[in-house]
Amino acid sequence: MNIAFIAHDRKKEEMVNFVLAYEAVFEGHTLYSTGTTGARIMEQTDLQIHRFMSGPLGGDQQIGALVAENEMDLIIFLRDPLMAQPHEPDIIALLRLCDVQGIPVATNIATGELLVKALQRGDFAWRELVHKYKPGE
Numbered sequence: 001m002n003i004a005f006i007a008h009d010r011k012k013e014e015m016v017n018f019v020l021a022y023e024a025v026f027e028g029h030t031l032y033s034t035g036t037t038g039a040r041i042m043e044q045t046d047l048q049i050h051r052f053m054s055g056p057l058g059g060d061q062q063i064g065a066l067v068a069e070n071e072m073d074l075i076i077f078l079r080d081p082l083m084a085q086p087h088e089p090d091i092i093a094l095l096r097l098c099d100v101q102g103i104p105v106a107t108n109i110a111t112g113e114l115l116v117k118a119l120q121r122g123d124f125a126w127r128e129l130v131h132k133y134k135p136g137e
């Protein structure tokens with residue numbers, strides 16, 4: 001599965017702790033992140049993550065491009081609901097594309113926990129069919 005991690009600044013510690021707790025689950029997958037989030041996770045875990053640009057510089061949009069292609073299978077996006085972000089339009093665009101493609105996306109830790117447990121159980125197997133039977137391929 002292709003999994004992306006994104007966390008706003010005041011959620012980065014929570015994200016690192018979350019990924020640490022489920023490191024064994026994530027290590028079998030292909031991991032992506034926005035720039036700073038990925039750097040923080042890689043500092044504290046043994047995971048290899050493909051890092052895009054920092055969110056405000058276009059990282060959300062880069063992940064959005066994969067979502068538009070229906071390539072991303074799961075996104076954990078710990079947003080800060082109490083702080084305005086300069087790139088709010090990019091964030092909304094990413095979440096909109098997730099809804100367009102029906103991509104599971106957690107925007108808080110409680111949903112993140114549920115999705116990672118579903119991943120552990122194999123509930124994401126349907127995404128393999130999406131990859132296999134892409135329209136036009």
Ligand SMILES: O=C(CO)COP(=O)(O)O
Pocket residue numbers: 006007008009034035036037038053054055056059060091
């Ligand atoms: O701003 C972000 C998501 O909207 C996250 O970007 P960074 O991981 O580079 O801090």
